[in-house]
Amino acid sequence: MSKPTILVIDDEKNIREALRQYLTMEGFDVQAAEDGADGLNKFQTLLPDAVILDLRMPKIGGMEFLTKAFAAKEHVPIIVLTGHGGVDEAVECMKRGAYDFFTKPPEMDKLILVLRRALDESGRRERQNDLELMIDERFRFDNIIGNSAPLKKVLDTVRQIAPTDATVLVSGESGTGKELIASAIHNNSRRSKGPFVKVHCAALSETLLESELFGHEKGSFTGAIARKRGRFELADGGTIFLDEIGDISAATQVKLLRVLQEHEFERVGGEETLRIDIRVIAATNRDLHAEVNAGRFREDLYYRLNVINLRIPSLKERKEDIGMLASHFIKIYSKKHDKSITGISPKALKLLEAYDWRGNIRELQNLIENTVVLSKANEIQPESLPSNIRNYQGKKDILIEIGAPLSEIERRAILVTLESADGNKSLAARILKIGRKTLLRKLEEYGMKVSGDEGEKDDNT
Known part of the structure; x- marks a missing residue:
């Protein structure tokens, strides 16, 4: 392990050399400077682990040094040395971020104790910052646009659950971005290098959905001319995303429950039991609890799916994100359609923010593409928007x-x-x-x- 670097800045040679010798004996790498200007120059070059600073020096005083040092390295521990008459100034230094102060001449044992404590706390802070930076790099959500409190709450939960294997039920209105959230969970999980397999349950009939999920053997039904691997099999080692899970039939619900409980199944028309290692993320725009009470959805399956419930806010719950989303889509569709739209006017944005957006982000995305294609100006103006947006008279929530x-x-x-x-x-x-x-x-x-x-x-x- 490398020695911590301590920068000693003091215009009194005796004190400066005494500190250099004592700190070197204690195992530190010590650099010294005889005035504030020399000290600041060495600080900006070395970026030391800690500083012992005389408060009153020629060229650059202690107060000015503090300001410039913290601008270069925000959390560096700085211990101030002062004469008996400079205690008030030393206290002011601490208010400005100095770690501690000693009157001259300092008691060396206590100084070393405080210095080691400061280095320990600084090290912990740096490790925490490194960890947070690593997490931020790993948990980047480049395609999830917005800065509203409801969205931040969702993303905080995603950060917590992504590294686990917990089954997740993503709920929310159509068009809110449930698939995008599911993809973010997978991409930031330990399964990220495995497959991410998507199934839109509402788009398939019961027979086709069963074959799509579990696969089938050759000859198992008319048209089954070859063996087909199902989506569960294809997702082995990764994540399967079951969109619109509330639309599956009672028979498929039973088979899905077995997969969640036992992690095994048979292909349609097959006898071989296949075992899989998958994570399940399901999504619905229905109130599944109400579906359970109505007898349309199995209660045991509901609780298997609802280990983590992640509700995605509607666009009208995060209207402060509309500007960012609109700018994002303008950029995408201007490039796609070779247009030179640079943005949206404040008045046009106000109209978008006042609108109800029952189709959520999908409706906004569609509208922006339509507007970009038809707009003749370089900026989207109120007159560029459809009449239903311009004339909307809904109540403000x-x-x-x-x-x-x-x-x-x-x-x-x-x-x-x-x-x-x-x-x-x-x-x-x-x-x-x-x-x-x-x-x-x-x-x-x-x-x-x-x-x-x-x-x-x-x-x-």
């Missing part, structure tokens, strides 16, 4: 998380109402059924400007 404090619920209601009133405070107050002065007082509490609206009449309520 306010999303409230369970457990949100009343003060936060009140704040959101006020701000959303003010936005819908185009910033007109008197109108917003009337909609909220509160006095205008009450509204202004609340806005002041939220740190907003409360200058009167032009043409508005004050009231005393």
Whole structure:
């Protein structure tokens, strides 16, 4: 293991040399500088593991050194040395990020103790940062666009469950990106080098789905002219994604339950039992619990699938992501159709954010492609959008998380109402059924400007 590098900066030669000798005896690699400018130059070159810094020096003082050092290496431990009259300044240094301070001359044993503790804490922080960087590199979700709180919550869960082999049930409305999430789970799992096999259960009849999932032997039914390997067999060593799992028949449910329980099955018309090693991710736009209560879906299969339930938010629950998604699709379809659309205007984006998006991301994607193809301008304008978007008169939703404090619920209601009133405070107050002065007082509490609206009449309520 390499020795930690300690940079000693002090304009007093006796103290500087004493520290150099003592630290070298304690097993450190010591570099020294006689003033702040020399010290900063060596710091930026060496990027040492820790610094022992005299507070008052020529050329560059301790305070200035701290600022410039932390800009080069954010969390480096810096221990400040000061004379008896400089304690207040040393305390100020600690407020600015210094690890500790000693008055001169320092008590060497205590200094070494504090230095080793600082290096240990710094090492732990660096290891944690390296780990987080490694995780971020491994868990990149390049095709999942958005920065909203609901999406972040989903991705946090994906990061937790991806390395495991737990069965996952992905639920959500059509068009929300369930397959994309399933793919992210697989790509960031230990099975990522294995196959990722997708089956759209709703697209196949019961007979065809059974053959597709489990395979069949030659002659097992009319048209079975050769043996066929099923999707479960093809997914061995990897992940199978069963989309629209709520649409499978009762008979197929029984066979699927056996695969989940025993990891074995037979091909249609076959007698050989095949064992597989797979992870199952299923998806549905139905309420499977309600399907169980209605007797249309097996309860035991539901619990086998629902080990981890991952609900994907609808687009109207993450409207703050619409701008990023729109820009992403504009870039894709401008390139595909050889157009030079550079973006979307604020007014056009506001229309998109106000729309209901029952088809979710798929509907937005389709609309952006249509608009890119037909647009004559370099930027999507309101007039470029279809009439159903321009003329949409839906109510504006306010999303409230369970457990949100009343003060936060009140704040959101006020701000959303003010936005819908185009910033007109008197109108917003009337909609909220509160006095205008009450509204202004609340806005002041939220740190907003409360200058009167032009043409508005004050009231005393």
